Amino acid sequence: MSKYRHASTRPTATGPWVIDTRELGRRAGSSRPVKRSVPAEGVGLEGVIAVPEGGEIELDLLTESVVEGVLVTGSAKTTVTGECSRCLEPLSDEVEVVLTELYAYPDSTTDETTDEDEVSRIVDDLIDLEPVVRDAIVLALPQVPLCTPDCQGLCSECGGRRAELGPNHGHETIDPRWAALQERLSGDNNEEN
Numbered sequence: 001m002s003k004y005r006h007a008s009t010r011p012t013a014t015g016p017w018v019i020d021t022r023e024l025g026r027r028a029g030s031s032r033p034v035k036r037s038v039p040a041e042g043v044g045l046e047g048v049i050a051v052p053e054g055g056e057i058e059l060d061l062l063t064e065s066v067v068e069g070v071l072v073t074g075s076a077k078t079t080v081t082g083e084c085s086r087c088l089e090p091l092s093d094e095v096e097v098v099l100t101e102l103y104a105y106p107d108s109t110t111d112e113t114t115d116e117d118e119v120s121r122i123v124d125d126l127i128d129l130e131p132v133v134r135d136a137i138v139l140a141l142p143q144v145p146l147c148t149p150d151c152q153g154l155c156s157e158c159g160g161r162r163a164e165l166g167p168n169h170g171h172e173t174i175d176p177r178w179a180a181l182q183e184r185l186s187g188d189n190n191e192e193n
Contacts, residue, residue: 017130019072021122024065026105031064040078043134049082049093049145057133061099069104069111069122076133085144086153087161093145097136103127 016038024032040057044050051057061074077096084091103120104110110119120132152162157171174182 015128015130017128017133019063019127019129020125021063021065021070021103021127022125024063024070026065028065028067031062034059034061034063034074038129038133040137043078043137044080044082044141045138045143048085048143049080049091049141051078051137052081055079057137059129059133061129063127066102068108069102070127072099072101072103072127072129072132074099076137078137080141082145084147084151086146086151087163088154089147089161091145091147095137095140097133097140099132099136101132 016036019034024030036059037056038059040051040055041053042050043055043057055078057076057078059074059076061072064071064073075096075098077094079092080095081090081092083089101120102110103122104114105122111121120127154160155162155165155169155171158165160169162169
């Protein structure tokens with residue numbers, strides 16, 4: 001179960017992230033598969049790496065009625081885009097997370113003995129998957145996305161991508177203490193010509 005929670009909100013039966021548990025029933029052992037695509041624009045780390053505009057998350061889940069509530073297991077998969085944190089090139093990646101989350105029935109022992117942020121709850125026979133899926137995807141994303149693990153980044157002098165500049169790229173730097181001498185010597189060379 002995810003240790004990160006959003007405050008409980010009352011889900012609506014029509015939302016794409018919501019599962020109605022009335023079809024499942026409360027008999028322990030009954031189960032139903034849930035497969036759907038849900039809109040997920042902006043899920044991720046905004047400005048770093050996230051689901052792009054118009055993006056979706058593919059949910060492939062199994063809901064199982066258990067004594068204390070409904071156990072949701074399965075996976076969520078999506079494509080995220082962003083830019084490399086070293087060379088600033090655009091990047092795209094597939095992210096898939098495995099989910100296992102218990103949604104407690106109202107007035108169950110689990111509901112009564114846990115804090116609101118410790119376990120998810122079923123509200124009006126509805127399960128809101130969005131907070132759990134969002135948390136799982138955000139936690140699976142790299143905090144420092146890279147186009148390749150060995151990305152060399154940008155040249156600090158000219159700003160070019162080191163991968164394109166080649167291994168012999170460099171900039172001549174002169175110790176400022178010797179700069180006046182170099183100017184004088186280059187001035188003498190110009191006078192001789």
